[in-house]
Amino acid sequence: MFANTITMTIDGVGKVLNRVNQDSFGSExxxxxxxxxxxxxxxxxxxxxxxxxxxxxxxNVLMERIVFPTATALMQKQTATLTIRGGTFESPTLxxxxxxxxxxxxxxxxxxxxxVGEN
Numbered sequence: 001m002f003a004n005t006i007t008m009t010i011d012g013v014g015k016v017l018n019r020v021n022q023d024s025f026g027s028e029x030x031x032x033x034x035x036x037x038x039x040x041x042x043x044x045x046x047x048x049x050x051x052x053x054x055x056x057x058x059x060n061v062l063m064e065r066i067v068f069p070t071a072t073a074l075m076q077k078q079t080a081t082l083t084i085r086g087g088t089f090e091s092p093t094l095x096x097x098x099x100x101x102x103x104x105x106x107x108x109x110x111x112x113x114x115x116v117g118e119n
Contacts (some may be wrong), residue, residue, distance in 0.1 A: 002027065008038065010065065036067045046088065057092075059084045 004019045006029055015038050017029035026043040040063045047056040060083050067076040082103075086095030106114075 002042070005029075006040065008040070008063070010038070034068075036065060038063065038065045040064075047085070055088045056085045057088055057095075 001022070002019075006017045006019075007014045008017060008031075009015075015031040015033070015036075017031045017038060017040055019027055020030050021028040025045065026041065028042075029040040031038040040061065043058075043060045043062075045058050045060075047058055049055050060081065062079065062081050064077065064079045067073075069075040082099070084095050084099045086092055
């Protein structure tokens with residue numbers, strides 16, 4: 001289980017997200033500030049059997065940020081997700097290793113390129 005608080009740095013500012021819900025299949029964390037709010041949801045599930053006969057375990061993280069509207073700016077909303085999947089009877093370290101490689105590749109330059117449709 002992760003800590004009761006998780007600090008996420010967004011635009012150079014640390015946002016402390018507090019756990020508001022936790023069960024055996026996931027957790028939810030929230031930050032509510034004066035100018036924005038951030039929600040992060042962690043969920044665990046199993047997919048249905050695929051065409052190869054493999055049932056995949058799925059681990060998802062969804063983060064959503066809402067920047068509140070002002071007199072001069074409209075509301076802004078962004079989301080980011082991370083999904084890790086691995087076969088039910090495989091070592092979880094295999095999927096974690098693949099995900100770690102992808103996260104390492106995702107430098108700020110790569111992320112910026114992806115956000116504008118670069119491929």
